[in-house]
Amino acid sequence: MDTTQNLETEYNDKKCWGIVASIDVYHCDPHLISDKEEIRKFVIALVDHIKMVRYGEPMIERFAEGALEGCSALQFIETSSVTMHFDEGENRAFVDIFSCKYFDYKEAENFCREYLKGNESKSVYILRH
Numbered sequence: 001m002d003t004t005q006n007l008e009t010e011y012n013d014k015k016c017w018g019i020v021a022s023i024d025v026y027h028c029d030p031h032l033i034s035d036k037e038e039i040r041k042f043v044i045a046l047v048d049h050i051k052m053v054r055y056g057e058p059m060i061e062r063f064a065e066g067a068l069e070g071c072s073a074l075q076f077i078e079t080s081s082v083t084m085h086f087d088e089g090e091n092r093a094f095v096d097i098f099s100c101k102y103f104d105y106k107e108a109e110n111f112c113r114e115y116l117k118g119n120e121s122k123s124v125y126i127l128r129h
Contacts, residue, residue: 019098019126024123029091032117033071108123
């Protein structure tokens, strides 16, 4: 049994209420993390990939100033939400997924890295119970 299967078993055995994954992707394609339409496509593709159901349209805004200026996105899903923040200065993406329905956080990390054309990523998770 691999680690993600062990995690899913633990999730079910503990009757967890949800799982949170925080995913960092480095050296992303600058266009994919700065263009609102590309971000919208990414949000939709990620939610589909982790087999969740979107609730409404993604909210995507560009705000802040100086080195902190960039896009952020929020997508409600039927089981909670996905939030994203993009650092254009360092070409980084920060994705947080919270769901009451189990998902494979490592698979989500791999998808984010590949979609955003990053060359490095890391992730952590928390089981909520």
